Amino acid sequence: MSGPGEPRIAPRLCAVLGMVLAAAMLAGCGSIFGSDKAELVNNDPPNVIYGQAEAMINKGDYGEAARQYEQVDINHPYSQEARRSIVMASYAYYKAGQYDDAVSAADRYLTLHPGTQESDLAQNIIGMSYYDQVLDPKRDQTYARRSLAAYDTLLQRYPNSRYAAEASNRVRILRDLLAANEMTIGRYYLRHNNYLAAINRFRTVVTEYQTTEQIEEALMRLTEAYMALGIVNEAQTAAAVLGHNFPDSKWYKHAYSLLGKRGLEPQQHEGSWITQTWKGDGGQT
Structure with a gap:
């Protein structure tokens, strides 16, 4: 309660002031908590973002291209470009030598879009990502087994794929x-x-x-x-x-x-x- 002679603040006004104060505090914290998230926001149309990623691929800037492809899926998940952007991000990560990210993106594509046009490409990227990490026969062969499994899956599910011939050759190499x-x-x-x-x-x-x-x-x-x-x-x-x-x-x-x-x-x-x-x-x- 306010004392004698002190201005009386209505409860409704207190609530409004509290909301304003909370908003100001959140705005002040934006530089701490919201800076990284803000970088993910891209209001360009999906075809524009996708085109920018393709341009980066052509220049050999694969790491940045992968992040740009992901922008399409993040900001425009229901667009026509979103589905293909996932597998293209996987390809760009592979070209950048970021094999774990390449496998993760390809797995995500196959989970969300099984049996679609680029499924064999996604499966092939998984096989290639592990294959490129295979060492000599005296070392642990975890990557060789994973690559073999990925290529076997490719040949079983997509026997007419344009990647099948190379996959068959690599299967022979990996088995040996x-x-x-x-x-x-x-x-x-x-x-x-x-x-x-x-x-x-x-x-x-x-x-x-x-x-x-x-x-x-x-x-x-x-x-x-x-x-x-x-x-x-x-x-x-x-x-x-x-x-x-x-x-x-x-x-x-x-x-x-x-x-x-x-x-x-x-x-x-x-x-x-x-x-x-x-x-x-x-x-x-």
């Missing part, structure tokens, strides 16, 4: 790389007489990468490891499958010689997992 990685680790275990661990690696090559260049050595190494463990049936089967499919291979000569030292010959046993795997994979025998 992954098989080589398994062989590198398997040889290490074999040298250190850790035969079970070695067999598991060579088995992966036989079960998952039969069409790669590594398959011949993998079968010979299985012969070697199984002989070291005294598991003769599996050793004979590995050598028999190797000889049947690759009779002129130097690895078959090694496997045949290894068995011969024990008075044995290659012989395929029906109960062997190698026999079952080979038959189940379309029958290279």
Whole structure:
């Protein structure tokens, strides 16, 4: 309550003054909380923003082009240009070497617009982004596996895509790389007489990468490891499958010689997992 002689302020006027004061405080804080957000606001028409992004692409300014494409989706999400701007942002991020952002934008496109015109492009960008980060077979192959999965998806969903030929070629390269990685680790275990661990690696090559260049050595190494463990049936089967499919291979000569030292010959046993795997994979025998 106001004291004697003090002006009396109506409750309604107090409310108005409070709102004005709050607005002034928010305005004063705008430079702190609203500056970044303000940069996202672009009132140009979507086709204008999209055109500016294309111009940046042509100049090779990929990072800025990606941000400009995102402006279309942020400020005009329901425009005709918004859908394509997402995948183009992904492409620009890829060209800029910002692979995580490229994958994120491509995933977003495929989530929001599955089966649309640029879906194969988005899937291809995911494959390329991981492929460009693949290292040599002695290193961790996480990116190789992700790239292979992305390209496999591309070939399954979009077999007639203009990106299919390159994807098929890269799938062969990646599968051989992954098989080589398994062989590198398997040889290490074999040298250190850790035969079970070695067999598991060579088995992966036989079960998952039969069409790669590594398959011949993998079968010979299985012969070697199984002989070291005294598991003769599996050793004979590995050598028999190797000889049947690759009779002129130097690895078959090694496997045949290894068995011969024990008075044995290659012989395929029906109960062997190698026999079952080979038959189940379309029958290279």
